[in-house]
Amino acid sequence: MLRLQPNGRQLLQQQQQTFPTVVSTIRKASSGGTLEYDSPKAYKLHMLEQGPSTHVSCNREEGLDFYKKMQVVRRMEASANNMYKSKLIRGFCHLYSGQEAVCVGMKAAMDKNDSLITAYRAHGWTFMMGVPVTGVLAELTGRKTGCAEGRGGSMHMYAPNFYGGNGIVGAQVPLGAGVAFAHKYRGESNVCVALYGDGAANQGQVFEAFNMAKLWSLPCIFVCENNGYGMGTSTQRASANPNFYTRCEYIPGIWVDGMDVLAVREATRFARDWCTSGKGPMIMEMATYRYFGHSMSDPGTSYRTREEIQDVRKSRDPITSFREKVVQANLATEEEFKNIDNEVKKIIEDAENHAQNDPELHVDELYSHVYSNPPPGFKIRGCDNFTYKEISK
Amino acid sequence: MKSVKDLVKAHGSIILLRRSLSLTPRALAEKTITIREAITQAMDEEITRDDRVFLMGEEVAQYDGAYKMSKGLWKKHGDKRIVDTPITEMGFAGIATGAAMAGLRPICEFMTFNFSMQAIDHVINSAAKTYYMSSGKVKVPIVFRGPNGAAAGVAAQHSQDYSTWYSQCPGLKVIAPYSAEDCRGLLKAAVRDDDPVVFLENELIYGQQFPISDEALSADFVLPIGKGKIEREGKHVTLASYSIGIKICLEAAKELEQNGIDCEVINLRTLRPLDEDIIKTSVKKTHHLVTVEFGWPQCSIGAEIIARICESDAFDYLDAPPIRVTGADVPLAYAKTLEQNSMPQVPNVLKSVKKVLNK
Numbered sequence: 001m002l003r004l005q006p007n008g009r010q011l012l013q014q015q016q017q018t019f020p021t022v023v024s025t026i027r028k029a030s031s032g033g034t035l036e037y038d039s040p041k042a043y044k045l046h047m048l049e050q051g052p053s054t055h056v057s058c059n060r061e062e063g064l065d066f067y068k069k070m071q072v073v074r075r076m077e078a079s080a081n082n083m084y085k086s087k088l089i090r091g092f093c094h095l096y097s098g099q100e101a102v103c104v105g106m107k108a109a110m111d112k113n114d115s116l117i118t119a120y121r122a123h124g125w126t127f128m129m130g131v132p133v134t135g136v137l138a139e140l141t142g143r144k145t146g147c148a149e150g151r152g153g154s155m156h157m158y159a160p161n162f163y164g165g166n167g168i169v170g171a172q173v174p175l176g177a178g179v180a181f182a183h184k185y186r187g188e189s190n191v192c193v194a195l196y197g198d199g200a201a202n203q204g205q206v207f208e209a210f211n212m213a214k215l216w217s218l219p220c221i222f223v224c225e226n227n228g229y230g231m232g233t234s235t236q237r238a239s240a241n242p243n244f245y246t247r248c249e250y251i252p253g254i255w256v257d258g259m260d261v262l263a264v265r266e267a268t269r270f271a272r273d274w275c276t277s278g279k280g281p282m283i284m285e286m287a288t289y290r291y292f293g294h295s296m297s298d299p300g301t302s303y304r305t306r307e308e309i310q311d312v313r314k315s316r317d318p319i320t321s322f323r324e325k326v327v328q329a330n331l332a333t334e335e336e337f338k339n340i341d342n343e344v345k346k347i348i349e350d351a352e353n354h355a356q357n358d359p360e361l362h363v364d365e366l367y368s369h370v371y372s373n374p375p376p377g378f379k380i381r382g383c384d385n386f387t388y389k390e391i392s393k
Numbered sequence: 394m395k396s397v398k399d400l401v402k403a404h405g406s407i408i409l410l411r412r413s414l415s416l417t418p419r420a421l422a423e424k425t426i427t428i429r430e431a432i433t434q435a436m437d438e439e440i441t442r443d444d445r446v447f448l449m450g451e452e453v454a455q456y457d458g459a460y461k462m463s464k465g466l467w468k469k470h471g472d473k474r475i476v477d478t479p480i481t482e483m484g485f486a487g488i489a490t491g492a493a494m495a496g497l498r499p500i501c502e503f504m505t506f507n508f509s510m511q512a513i514d515h516v517i518n519s520a521a522k523t524y525y526m527s528s529g530k531v532k533v534p535i536v537f538r539g540p541n542g543a544a545a546g547v548a549a550q551h552s553q554d555y556s557t558w559y560s561q562c563p564g565l566k567v568i569a570p571y572s573a574e575d576c577r578g579l580l581k582a583a584v585r586d587d588d589p590v591v592f593l594e595n596e597l598i599y600g601q602q603f604p605i606s607d608e609a610l611s612a613d614f615v616l617p618i619g620k621g622k623i624e625r626e627g628k629h630v631t632l633a634s635y636s637i638g639i640k641i642c643l644e645a646a647k648e649l650e651q652n653g654i655d656c657e658v659i660n661l662r663t664l665r666p667l668d669e670d671i672i673k674t675s676v677k678k679t680h681h682l683v684t685v686e687f688g689w690p691q692c693s694i695g696a697e698i699i700a701r702i703c704e705s706d707a708f709d710y711l712d713a714p715p716i717r718v719t720g721a722d723v724p725l726a727y728a729k730t731l732e733q734n735s736m737p738q739v740p741n742v743l744k745s746v747k748k749v750l751n752k
Contacts, residue, residue: 115495148526148528149528151525151526152527156526156527158527163531164527164531166519167518168519171487171515171519174485174491174515175487175490177487177488177491178488178492178494178495179494181495181497182495185497186496186497192491204483205487207484209484209487211481212488369529370525370564371564371566372588373586373587373588375619375666385704
């Protein structure tokens with residue numbers, strides 16, 4: 001019988017207390033084509049007089065779109081889980097399941113020219129930043145139809161305005177501040193969203209990035225995806241101050257219920273407005289949860305109980321709870337959702353097909369893309385003195 | 394002819410005074426610049442030429458640079474192009490790298506490369522590897538520059554030579570210039586290059602004057618990255634070196650000349666990609682090889698050069714085993730005599746050359 005660490009139970013209780021049921025509010029508020037409700041406990045503010053609106057809404061089209069995207073991410077990660085267990089995916093694989101409302105909600109508030117950078121739990125973000133599911137799954141299986149042709153794998157996927165996928169904990173935060181620096185330098189009215197986990201939140205370079213972002217008023221939204229655990233270490237065991245949105249005494253912060261896609265979107269709109277109006281950076285903490293372990297090599301049950309995981313699935317799942325709200329607001333029927341589920345299933349199956357059957361790069365490609373600009377006659381040495389490849393790209 | 398006092402007052406530099414007194418009037422007319430001037434000019438020209446280029450680092454703006462390498466640049470180009478940072482190497486190297494990923498062309502200065510160790514994850518994992526990992530989707534056109542290796546009397550933590558560490562990594566270009574012409578041409582090439590470049594300067598020769606041609610002073614003067622230069626032609630022995638090592642090679646060559654030994658001094662200029670062809674061609678001519686560098690002996694650039702020579706057909710042209718001259722295998726002491734004898738000097742080169750030539 002596994003004993004839940006006191007910290008884990010406290011965390012769960014803490015999170016559960018802040019989420020009252022909103023069902024009754026929905027039926028009353030929603031009318032004629034929108035889902036609307038009040039979520040007064042969706043945010044907590046640090047150094048801010050006013051925060052995002054607690055009254056959130058979406059129309060039918062948005063509702064179905066958000067649902068579908070979250071479902072794609074969920075099913076894509078399930079597929080990755082299966083393929084990893086079948087040994088089609090190697091190395092590290094960090095799954096995003098449970099955190100879908102964060103990537104879908106945030107992207108919905110971002111401008112198409114905004115930039116984003118995250119750490120290694122990146123598959124959901126890769127999809128939201130424009131890479132089709134095939135590009136993600138085939139990258140995981142190392143095929144040339146993967147978004148990095150199989151060279152990067154799980155932790156190194158890229159797309160326009162999406163700077164990965166980064167393997168070194170915390171490194172992506174100053175990099176993200178640098179991308180924001182470039183936006184400001186060029187006079188663009190865009191932001192860079194730089195994500196990090198509760199584990200990375202204690203990295204020194206994160207604070208170095210905060211300092212320079214504030215000094216130079218960089219349009220950077222620093223987002224802590226707090227899923228309660230940095231690998232096997234709960235936030236209480238890793239952070240003297242686990243209120244990540246308050247960690248910088250000179251940058252305002254917002255804690256957000258990361259399981260509510262509309263609250264996430266609303267808060268992101270607020271943060272984006274803040275940063276693009278020259279007020280400098282902002283910090284957000286998304287209170288979320290991951291169902292799987294830290295990575296595929298972690299069952300995820302040695303530091304938390306199965307009950308805790310099941311509790312979150314039952315009471316706070318971002319996808320089912322949103323679907324319920326949409327149905328209750330009479331925006332769509334269960335039948336329509338089933339159809340969407342079938343569409344999503346097809347998308348994933350098609351992508352899986354590619355991921356399992358497409359070829360890998362030719363072995364000679366191991367020598368390419370070392371430099372974007374190799375000197376003329378440049379040769380790369382292979383594994384012995386008789387193996388050299390002349391490179392022109 | 395001005396009095397000695399006037400000259401000293403005018404130039405404030407004993408080195409220049411010595412040169413002025415020993416040169417003929419015709420030679421005095423030849424243009425010379427210091428390495429410092431070469432680097433400042435190169436940065437100034439590239440910042441003027443391309444809006445995307447900017448300089449970031451500690452004290453680079455209002456202080457004119459800790460070693461005055463960016464003198465006048467902040468006054469001319471302003472806050473946007475010349476950016477002072479707090480003392481947070483990991484943070485600002487990351488910011489500069491992120492800015493490069495997003496399309497700008499930063500010059501990230503490390504006050505010395507000793508402090509780059511705090512940021513080395515960004516140089517290697519964020520900058521060097523990204524183009525490869527992204528299969529060509531993300532370029533990182535950044536230059537990391539600053540003084541490398543020993544200064545004078547700054548002791549162990551401020552004196553390490555990072556040539557070999559950086560030159561080991563695929564994805565980086567690593568430049569170690571010697572002369573003012575090298576610095577001008579190669580720094581301009583580095584800034585214009587789309588790949589991440591580590592540009593290793595040497596503080597001890599920042600103030601040294603070098604002759605410079607009009608061509609080398611022109612705004613579009615660039616030197617090819619990855620190509621060495623024969624600094625001095627010779628036929629008896631090849632001295633392969635870079636950066637401040639060239640100084641003692643040339644001094645040694647001058648002395649050896651009097652003993653009838655003719656040294657060919659190769660200035661590698663770039664450490665990665667290494668110009669092995671220039672070394673092989675020279676070795677095939679001279680049949681003897683001595684490598685010279687100021688860094689530590691284990692896994693040195695010399696070790697790499699010798700390995701490559703031995704693995705190639707140039708091996709068959711050697712008449713003696715190739716040997717190395719390096720810094721002593723110790724952290725650097727402060728006391729003057731200890732420090733001086735921990736770094737290679739002309740006698741080390743003389744001894745080594747005579748040994749390979751069996752003299």
